[in-house]
Amino acid sequence: SQKIEQNSEALNIQEGKTATLTCNYTNYSPAYLQWYRQDPGRGPVFLLLIRENEKEKRKERLKVTFDTTLKQSLFHITASQPADSATYLCAPRTGANNLFFGTGTRLTVIP
């Protein structure tokens, strides 16, 4: 069955540094991969999507890579700020009805 692993339940970094979060998946081949942010007590919010034929996608301070050979996506936040502290979820997708999320990585940016 499909398995999604987000390495590190929790990640602490200093303000201004780059945070790198990892998402590994097994037993399926997603056509695209989404990343969501979730703040405590709130629903997830969509951040970025990257397709299987894209190696890298950027949005402001966010960068996502997608390596279909390694079955891995990396999510980077550059120049991190305390406001970036949240849980980040990855969701590799094969289509609209294949809806699995990773368990998330809780990021804390220390001032």
Add this chain to the structure above:
Amino acid sequence: NAGVTQTPKFRVLKTGQSMTLLCAQDMNHEYMYWYRQDPGMGLRLIHYSVGEGTTAKGEVPDGYNVSRLKKQNFLLGLESAAPSQTSVYFCASSTLAGSSYEQYFGPGTRLTVT
């Protein structure tokens, strides 16, 4: 636009009681979903709907029923609540347009079954 709203925000049930959670979206989205989120388990799909009048099972459907009589509403029912159904429930919606399948989530319902 209110986006996705969920009613109620909190609920405490006794074992064996029933209840219905209501999800509403005002974005004219075709797809709607119900998830539960438990510590260490992540988001797990309970049921989903690809259009008015249609529903399908997700990863953990046992003990739940759903209905989508109107495009904007998706109801999640618990017929006989069990302590294992204590969780935070999220509703989400998405559209076929754009093919990114971005999901818009509601604020969640925290359910405790004693």
